[in-house]
Amino acid sequence: MTRVVAQGTFDLLHPGHVHYLEDAAARGDELHAIVARRANVTHKPEPILCARQRRDMVAALDAVDEAHLGDPEDVFVPIERLDPDVIVLGYDQHHDEAGIAEALAARDIDCRVERASGREPRYDEELLSSGDIVERVLRRRGGPGEGGEGGRG
Ligand SMILES: Cc1cc2nc3c(=O)[nH]c(=O)nc-3n(C[C@H](O)[C@H](O)[C@H](O)COP(=O)(O)O)c2cc1C
Numbered sequence: 610m611t612r613v614v615a616q617g618t619f620d621l622l623h624p625g626h627v628h629y630l631e632d633a634a635a636r637g638d639e640l641h642a643i644v645a646r647r648a649n650v651t652h653k654p655e656p657i658l659c660a661r662q663r664r665d666m667v668a669a670l671d672a673v674d675e676a677h678l679g680d681p682e683d684v685f686v687p688i689e690r691l692d693p694d695v696i697v698l699g700y701d702q703h704h705d706e707a708g709i710a711e712a713l714a715a716r717d718i719d720c721r722v723e724r725a726s727g728r729e730p731r732y733d734e735e736l737l738s739s740g741d742i743v744e745r746v747l748r749r750r751g752g753p754g755e756g757g758e759g760g761r762g
């Protein structure tokens with residue numbers, strides 16, 4: 610039984626997330642998704658939705674066998690608990706495979722580190738970024754003070 614782990618913020622779910630999780634699931638028999646805590650999302654604006662809601666949405670995806678709230682302090686806590694055979698990084702995820710592989714080896718965790726493929730938009734209107742979804746909402750629904758087009762867009 611090959612256990613796979615994938616991870617991310619998964620704020621406003623979109624087909625890119627689905628592609629990533631399906632790609633990761635295809636690399637083993639069961640897929641566990643770790644959902645980042647707000648405090649650990651430091652390389653971009655904080656997520657709009659709370660971690661529990663983000664976890665619940667990821668858990669609802671067919672590709673995902675179980676979704677977990679990430680540890681608030683130590684990203685390796687869920688890894689040591691889950692003891693995966695493969696960790697799949699997202700195609701543009703800011704983590705370094707070699708660095709993670711070293712950290713796993715230092716913890717005697719026998720686990721491969723792989724990187725998923727990216728998915729390109731299939732039509733102009735399609736948004737494959739949570740940040741871009743927020744931008745569109747602000748543009749279309751932002752109040753007059755926020756430069757939005759106002760109204761229900
Ligand atoms: C192997 C691995 C384990 C992680 N575990 C946790 C965790 O336990 N708690 C957490 O808040 N974030 C965890 N993360 C970090 C988040 O997934 C990271 O902030 C995430 O990559 C968000 O960035 P992204 O959504 O832009 O990809 C982990 C990342 C990796 C690569």
Ligand SMILES: Nc1ncnc2c1ncn2[C@@H]1O[C@H](COP(=O)(O)OP(=O)(O)OP(=O)(O)O)[C@@H](O)[C@H]1O
Nearest residue numbers: 617618619625629699700701727728737738739740
């Ligand atoms: N278009 C895509 N194709 C494949 N994987 C994707 C795509 N978009 C996001 N992912 C992957 O999903 C995981 C979670 O991504 P994240 O939660 O950061 O969403 P995001 O849409 O990339 O956020 P943002 O674009 O606002 O930074 C990451 O590993 C990322 O590589």
